[in-house]
Amino acid sequence: MEERWLVGVDIGGTTIKLAFISLQGDIIYSWEIDTDICNKGKHIPASIARSIDQKLNELNQTKNRLIGIGIGAPGPVNAEDGSVEVAVNLGWENFPLKDILEQETSLSVVVENDANIAAIGERWKGAGKGANNLICVTLGTGVGGGIVVNGEVVHGVNGAGGEIGHITSVPKNGLLCNCGKSGCLETVASATGIVRLAREELSSTSNFSQLREHQTITAKLIVDAANEGDKLAKRVIQQVAHHLGLALANLANGLNPEKVIVGGGVSRAGDTLLEPLKEEFKSFAFPRVAQGVEIVTAALSNNAGVIGGAWLTKKRHMSI
Numbered sequence: 001m002e003e004r005w006l007v008g009v010d011i012g013g014t015t016i017k018l019a020f021i022s023l024q025g026d027i028i029y030s031w032e033i034d035t036d037i038c039n040k041g042k043h044i045p046a047s048i049a050r051s052i053d054q055k056l057n058e059l060n061q062t063k064n065r066l067i068g069i070g071i072g073a074p075g076p077v078n079a080e081d082g083s084v085e086v087a088v089n090l091g092w093e094n095f096p097l098k099d100i101l102e103q104e105t106s107l108s109v110v111v112e113n114d115a116n117i118a119a120i121g122e123r124w125k126g127a128g129k130g131a132n133n134l135i136c137v138t139l140g141t142g143v144g145g146g147i148v149v150n151g152e153v154v155h156g157v158n159g160a161g162g163e164i165g166h167i168t169s170v171p172k173n174g175l176l177c178n179c180g181k182s183g184c185l186e187t188v189a190s191a192t193g194i195v196r197l198a199r200e201e202l203s204s205t206s207n208f209s210q211l212r213e214h215q216t217i218t219a220k221l222i223v224d225a226a227n228e229g230d231k232l233a234k235r236v237i238q239q240v241a242h243h244l245g246l247a248l249a250n251l252a253n254g255l256n257p258e259k260v261i262v263g264g265g266v267s268r269a270g271d272t273l274l275e276p277l278k279e280e281f282k283s284f285a286f287p288r289v290a291q292g293v294e295i296v297t298a299a300l301s302n303n304a305g306v307i308g309g310a311w312l313t314k315k316r317h318m319s320i
């Protein structure tokens with residue numbers, strides 16, 4: 001009999017990533033569709049189901065080949081019934097994703113928060129391979145996080161476990177965060193946070209910087225400039241490393257993880273971010289915690305979510 005496939009799905013605000021994945025965690029086919037957010041996102045499950053059918057047709061396969069679906073959603077998930085409590089970008093509120101997608105596809109569905117599912121993916125096939133205790137932080141438009149303790153993702157009492165982006169990093173006069181409080185890590189370590197730090201540096205300094213030549217400053221521009229040795233950009237990255245190092249060290253002091261994985265667009269700064277981050281982390285971490293941990297960049301980039309989804313399905317069906 002032919003080997004069966006796992007389905008991994010990762011819902012984002014603009015695109016949905018889908019993949020058929022082998023039981024070993026290798027991507028067999030992956031593709032993307034646009035996220036249909038009209039009518040408060042209610043067509044999203046149907047569009048996922050249709051796209052899976054189309055891909056099976058294209059490949060001359062039947063649904064029997066598929067074991068089940070593991071799906072990541074951008075919001076807190078109710079672990080009991082697989083509903084998404086709220087996903088602002090999609091227009092969802094108490095959205096019964098598991099139930100609807102199971103009806104639409106006749107496959108079993110496991111729902112998980114998108115940052116958690118990325119952490120699971122990195123643990124299975126990426127930078128966290130085999131680590132039973134890890135912290136995964138994603139520096140993108142926002143700052144997402146997933147925490148694995150003793151091999152299990154931490155959900156907490158109402159699904160908000162692992163919200164690393166909302167650790168308070170600027171306790172006094174911090175900027176307002178999307179979550180409603182002020183001074184969150186996200187306000188200084190996300191792509192938008194980094195751009196703001198760069199603007200502050202630019203207005204308070206007369207030093208020459210290649211950033212000055214650009215009308216629009218983006219996080220990518222700052223990361224590239226820092227990699228090329230631009231002093232101002234490097235100072236911005238140093239500030240990010242400071243806030244991130246402090247937050248992660250405090251968290252690590254409570255968890256004693258084996259790996260800290262840094263992903264997302266900002267992590268493309270590579271050693272320019274990682275080296276100062278390691279220094280900052282070390283200065284704030286309990287010495288034995290610092291000795292036990294390895295701080296690394298994520299390995300799966302955009303595929304971490306679909307691979308994590310596949311692992312959840314495998315776990316559900318193979319009782320691993």
Ligand code: ZN
Nearest residue numbers: 166177179184
């Ligand atoms: Zn916040």
